[in-house]
Every structure is written in C-alpha cells, then in structure tokens.
Amino acid sequence: MKYFIAIISVVFFLSSCSKDTEIISNTTTATINEYAPVNPPGWPAPVYNFSNNDVTYDKFMLGRHLFYEPMLSEDTTIACGNCHQQYFAFTNGPDHNVSHGVHDLLGKRNSPALFNLNWHTLYMWDGAVNNLEVQVLAPLANPLELNLSLSNALNRLSKSTKYKNLFKKAFGDTVVDSQRFLKAIAQFMGLLVSYNSKYDKVKRGEDNFSASEKNGYDVYKIQCQYCHVEPLFSDYSFKNKGLPINLYQDSGRYRVTGNPSDQFKFKVPSLRNLAFTVPYMHDGRFVTLDNVLTFFTTGVANTPNLDPFMAIPHTVSVQQKSDLLAFLNTLNDYKFVTDPRFKEIH
Ligand code: HEC
Numbered sequence: 001m002k003y004f005i006a007i008i009s010v011v012f013f014l015s016s017c018s019k020d021t022e023i024i025s026n027t028t029t030a031t032i033n034e035y036a037p038v039n040p041p042g043w044p045a046p047v048y049n050f051s052n053n054d055v056t057y058d059k060f061m062l063g064r065h066l067f068y069e070p071m072l073s074e075d076t077t078i079a080c081g082n083c084h085q086q087y088f089a090f091t092n093g094p095d096h097n098v099s100h101g102v103h104d105l106l107g108k109r110n111s112p113a114l115f116n117l118n119w120h121t122l123y124m125w126d127g128a129v130n131n132l133e134v135q136v137l138a139p140l141a142n143p144l145e146l147n148l149s150l151s152n153a154l155n156r157l158s159k160s161t162k163y164k165n166l167f168k169k170a171f172g173d174t175v176v177d178s179q180r181f182l183k184a185i186a187q188f189m190g191l192l193v194s195y196n197s198k199y200d201k202v203k204r205g206e207d208n209f210s211a212s213e214k215n216g217y218d219v220y221k222i223q224c225q226y227c228h229v230e231p232l233f234s235d236y237s238f239k240n241k242g243l244p245i246n247l248y249q250d251s252g253r254y255r256v257t258g259n260p261s262d263q264f265k266f267k268v269p270s271l272r273n274l275a276f277t278v279p280y281m282h283d284g285r286f287v288t289l290d291n292v293l294t295f296f297t298t299g300v301a302n303t304p305n306l307d308p309f310m311a312i313p314h315t316v317s318v319q320q321k322s323d324l325l326a327f328l329n330t331l332n333d334y335k336f337v338t339d340p341r342f343k344e345i346h
C-alpha cells in the first residue's frame with residue numbers, strides 16, 4: 001500500500017510539470033487503480049477481502065508468474081494456467097470436458113471458470129476448500145493435476161534465480177515460504193474480477209438492452225434467478241439441479257460432508273462469461289446453451305435432494321428461449337478475457 005501512496009504523490013508532483021509528464025502520470029494513475037482490489041458498486045461485500053493480504057503490484061505479479069509456472073507440477077509440464085486459460089474465462093477450453101493434468105491423466109470434473117472468486121463462500125464444485133489462500137494446495141496435491149508436495153514446490157522456487165528476485169521484490173527478501181507463496185497466488189486470483197459485460201454497462205447507465213435482451217431478462221428472472229442470483233449470477237449455494245447421475249457417480253457436496261441431504265448437490269456456477277466457458281456443468285456434459293435449456297425443460301432427473309424449484313415442470317417457448325440466450329449473451333465480458341494484467345507470463 002505504501003508503494004501506491006508513494007506513486008500517487010509522485011504523480012501529483014509530476015502532473016504540474018509539462019505535457020510529457022502528464023502522459024506518464026496518466027499511465028501511472030491507471031496502474032495504481034488497476035492493481036487495487038475491485039468491489040464494483042452495488043455488489044455485496046466480498047467474502048475474501050484481502051484484510052490479511054495487502055495487495056501490491058509486486059505481490060500480484062509474483063502470483064501471476066506462479067499461476068503460469070509449470071515448475072509447480074511434478075513433471076514440469078503443467079501450470080494452473082493450462083487448465084485455467086484466460087481466453088476461456090480461466091476454464092480449460094472447449095476441448096476438455098474434464099481436466100487434463102500431469103502425465104496426460106484425466107480428472108473427473110470440468111475446470112471451473114475463475115472470476116469473482118472473492119465472493120464465493122466455498123471453492124470447488126463440492127465446496128471442499130474454504131479459503132482462497134489455501135485453494136492452491138488442492139491442485140498441487142491432486143495426483144491427477146499437479147501432483148507436487150508443497151515442500152517440493154517451495155524448494156524448486158527457492159532454487160530459482162527468477163523467483164528469488166520476484167520474492168525479494170514482493171516481500172523485501174528472497175525467502176520463499178508457504179505463507180508468501182499462498183498469499184501471492186491469492187492476490188492474482190482475487191483480482192480476477194469480471195464486471196464489464198454489457199449487463200454491467202446497462203446497470204451503470206452506459207448502455208441499453210435491446211428488446212429481445214430485455215424480454216430475455218424477464219425470462220431469466222422467472223426461470224433462473226432463483227439460483228443464479230444477480231449481480232454475480234450465483235448465490236454460490238449447493239443445489240441439486242436434477243442432472244442425471246454421471247458415470248463417475250459423482251455425488252457432489254456429499255463427498256465432503258457425508259451428509260445424505262447433500263447428495264448430488266453442486267455449487268451453483270455463475271452465468272457470466274458462458275460464451276467462453278463451454279462445455280458446461282461439473283463434468284462438462286453439455287456443449288451448447290441449447291443443450292442446457294433442453295435439459296432444463298425436458299431432462300431433469302428426480303434424484304435424491306432434487307431442488308423443489310426443479311421438481312416443478314418448466315416450459316420455455318421458442319421465442320423465450322431465443323430471448324433468454326440474447327440476455328445471457330449480455331453477460332460476456334470481453335474486456336476480462338483479454339485483460340493484459342492477466343495474460344500468460346514467464
Ligand atoms: C489439471 C487441471 C488443473 C490444474 C493444473 C489446476 N486446476 Fe484449478 N481446478 C481444476 C478442476 C477440475 C477444478 C474443480 C475441482 C473440483 O470441483 O473438485 C478446479 C478448481 C479450482 C478453483 C475453484 C474454483 C471454484 O469455482 O470453486 C480454483 C480457485 C482453482 N482451481 C485454482 C487453481 C490454481 C491456483 C491452480 C495452480 C496452483 C490450479 N487451479 C491448477 C483443474 C485444474
């Protein structure tokens with residue numbers, strides 16, 4: 001934080017000088033805002049608010065390097081960024097219904113999109129992780145993902161000149177420890193905030209919905225809002241939406257709690273950025289939004305704990321369907337998926 005304040009005073013000083021320095025001061029001001037945590041107006045308070053993890057440019061940049069670092073996998077082939085790619089809103093992309101880790105091993109679940117993570121109460125499709133700062137430990141330890149112990153990961157980093165420098169910049173000395181490692185990646189993930197879709201612009205009074213988008217918004221409110229709550233388009237609760245049980249017999253939240261009333265419940269994902277996050281659901285079973293809507297009206301399975309809202313038959317006319325798709329399209333944030341702050345870096 002001190003770093004930012006120092007820059008701000010330099011900016012004020014420079015901006016009174018000449019035309020040239022004015023340009024410099026503008027970019028510097030942008031830099032300050034760009035690396036500060038974002039809480040868009042009208043959104044609920046975030047669950048993870050960096051209260052113990054002061055965001056600085058250098059810590060964020062360390063986190064960004066770590067996110068794209070294949071050294072953090074057993075065979076040095078896979079980074080977080082392989083399964084979570086920016087252009088796909090940090091999912092694994094259209095070719096992977098389930099994740100693809102070290103030694104070409106396949107997981108059993110679809111890589112979720114990573115954005116607006118600070119508002120989740122629990123992480124993973126089943127809520128197995130309860131804090132953004134420890135999230136990283138799960139893919140590291142997973143034999144089908146990175147398969148590297150934390151101590152090995154830290155050991156590799158502490159031998160690297162590049163990381164000695166990055167840790168020094170971020171924390172003042174070259175010590176590589178788990179606290180620093182976890183906090184830096186949490187800063188990168190916590191700044192992945194997507195709030196510049198057309199929907200957001202309409203809410204800010206900067207744009208207008210077309211007639212079809214407006215009608216689709218009404219359909220959304222009747223059919224989807226119950227779980228996919230605005231403005232995040234999820235309440236991040238766990239619900240059984242009625243998907244037929246998959247070949248892995250994945251029972252979702254039950255795997256974590258052992259509570260029969262949690263069987264087949266999965267975390268409600270956001271409806272933001274669906275244009276980039278194909279395929280859909282915890283196992284990537286649907287490849288189009290049309291498939292999702294066909295399931296919604298004709299495919300709901302009556303499995304244990306089916307949400308009462310889904311037990312009622314839902315009808316969506318052809319017109320309503322096309323309006324709803326138009327509305328869902330307003331939730332795509334092109335700025336987010338091309339934001340240079342989040343691009344792959346080595
Ligand atoms: C081999 C692919 C793979 C790699 C590598 C990987 N992930 Fe993931 N990630 C997944 C999958 C699959 C899930 C969902 C797992 C589940 O629900 O059980 C997930 C879940 C997550 C979540 C939770 C998102 C949510 O909505 O709850 C976060 C955050 C995350 N990963 C960050 C990371 C970070 C940071 C790294 C690198 C240290 C990483 N991932 C490496 C595949 C991967």
Ligand code: HEC
Nearest residue numbers: 223224226227239241266267268269280281282292307309
């Ligand atoms: C009863 C709660 C509920 C309602 C109502 C609901 N959903 Fe969902 N939705 C969920 C849950 C839970 C999941 C995750 C299911 C899974 O993967 O097992 C989900 C997943 C999705 C996904 C996949 C997203 C991704 O990242 O993979 C899409 C798309 C979706 N819903 C769209 C809709 C639309 C459109 C509507 C309204 C027509 C709707 N949902 C209504 C609970 C609901």
